[in-house]
Amino acid sequence: MASNNIIIPFFLISLTIFQSNHLVFCHQESGEWHCDEDSETKLTADFRPGIVTVDGHADDWEDINGFDFSLLPALDPDQEHEYKAGKMTIKALHDGRDVYFMLKVDGDYVYSDGNDNKCPSVALMFQVGDSATYHNMGGCKESPGTCNNKTCRGYEVDIMHFSVGSAIPGRIYGANPVDNRDGNGGDRYGHLLDMYAWNPHCRNLDGISPAGNDSTAQNNWKGAWWHSSFGVHSGYIQEDSPYGSSGQKGTYYFEFSRPLRTMDQLQQDIQFTVGQPSKFAAAFWYPVDGNPWHGSGHYSINCNWVALDVSSASLTPVKLASGNSWNASGAFALLLSIISLSVSIFVGYLVSRKSGVRFTPMDSL
Numbered sequence: 001m002a003s004n005n006i007i008i009p010f011f012l013i014s015l016t017i018f019q020s021n022h023l024v025f026c027h028q029e030s031g032e033w034h035c036d037e038d039s040e041t042k043l044t045a046d047f048r049p050g051i052v053t054v055d056g057h058a059d060d061w062e063d064i065n066g067f068d069f070s071l072l073p074a075l076d077p078d079q080e081h082e083y084k085a086g087k088m089t090i091k092a093l094h095d096g097r098d099v100y101f102m103l104k105v106d107g108d109y110v111y112s113d114g115n116d117n118k119c120p121s122v123a124l125m126f127q128v129g130d131s132a133t134y135h136n137m138g139g140c141k142e143s144p145g146t147c148n149n150k151t152c153r154g155y156e157v158d159i160m161h162f163s164v165g166s167a168i169p170g171r172i173y174g175a176n177p178v179d180n181r182d183g184n185g186g187d188r189y190g191h192l193l194d195m196y197a198w199n200p201h202c203r204n205l206d207g208i209s210p211a212g213n214d215s216t217a218q219n220n221w222k223g224a225w226w227h228s229s230f231g232v233h234s235g236y237i238q239e240d241s242p243y244g245s246s247g248q249k250g251t252y253y254f255e256f257s258r259p260l261r262t263m264d265q266l267q268q269d270i271q272f273t274v275g276q277p278s279k280f281a282a283a284f285w286y287p288v289d290g291n292p293w294h295g296s297g298h299y300s301i302n303c304n305w306v307a308l309d310v311s312s313a314s315l316t317p318v319k320l321a322s323g324n325s326w327n328a329s330g331a332f333a334l335l336l337s338i339i340s341l342s343v344s345i346f347v348g349y350l351v352s353r354k355s356g357v358r359f360t361p362m363d364s365l
């Protein structure tokens with residue numbers, strides 16, 4: 001299946017060599033891996049139902065607080081090699097059913113139809129197993145021949161990867177009936193994949209595993225992308241590719257949603273719980289200077305997990321766009337409630353006066 005070619009190394013460390021049948025990661029030998037993690041960072045997904053629509057547009061996220069993350073190369077998190085065009089802003093919220101993410105990052109417009117590596121790409125990664133580390137995508141020590149749901153139990157990470165090369169901006173990709181009927185996390189239409197991993201070399205679509213496939217798996221993500229330089233708002237079709245002119249300054253938007261909980265029975269999906277923290281990471285690929293990116297050449301928002309709080313209903317008042325709109329809508333709401341109160345008193349009066357009002361039981365209808 002085509003989507004298998006798209007599964008690319010993620011949070012992969014720079015070099016791996018085989019030694020007596022075990023994968024030995026270079027950082028263990030040279031001690032080169034270095035992480036000045038920002039442990040203060042925490043993203044909160046507040047309960048804000050009915051605010052956003054997954055369409056790739058960020059206007060509806062304006063009142064939601066986000067977090068600006070520096071993008072450093074995942075393999076060598078060195079300030080000097082920071083993604084130059086800007087930080088990645090990430091916002092999250094939930095509506096009690098689904099959790100939503102908005103990823104915003106500045107970048108000149110590049111798009112190459114059908115060539116994922118010449119288009120920007122993003123991924124989210126979540127801790128599933130208690131032992132799963134950010135570094136090495138779960139960090140299970142087994143090699144591809146030996147990693148499975150027994151030997152790597154507890155090291156599972158959940159990954160959502162969106163390669164936009166075959167996705168029309170503003171359209172929804174990810175979960176679709178065709179791939180979900182096949183029982184795996186693939187997406188033949190737009191390469192918004194639902195995957196899991198134990199380490200960078202043991203990474204599969206949900207439902208696909210070395211021990212055998214499980215047809216109960218699903219792609220549970222939905223997502224869309226957009227670039228601020230686009231002029232059309234009503235809807236693109238494939239024929240409009242490349243949708244915008246190359247090199248235009250602007251911002252990329254990637255918007256996602258997923259149910260808080262899924263029907264996963266295999267430790268391949270993170271299960272969010274309202275009121276409880278989760279751990280996540282985000283990655284960004286960009287064809288710098290027009291050069292196609294390769295799987296391990298990505299930026300990351302941190303060199304460790306970032307806390308994500310799915311918070312319970314917030315007591316803080318909902319902030320509205322402007323004082324004026326509050327006044328207007330507040331006054332209107334007050335007027336409406338006064339009218340409805342008056343109407344109900346009047347109806348009550350009528351009913352009590354006409355004591356002969358007949359009550360028709362439903363059964364006789």
Ligand SMILES: *[C@@H]1O[C@H](CO)[C@@H](O)[C@H](O)[C@H]1NC(C)=O
Nearest residue numbers: 149150209211212213214266
């Ligand atoms: C491992 O995965 C296989 C195939 O999906 C499944 O049949 C088996 O029950 C799983 N074992 C464990 C320990 O999860």
Ligand SMILES: *[C@@H]1O[C@H](CO)[C@@H](O)[C@H](O)[C@H]1NC(C)=O
Nearest residue numbers: 001004207208209211212213
């Ligand atoms: C599992 O699914 C993958 C992808 O569809 C396929 O290549 C592989 O042969 C399947 N494995 C088994 C044991 O059926």
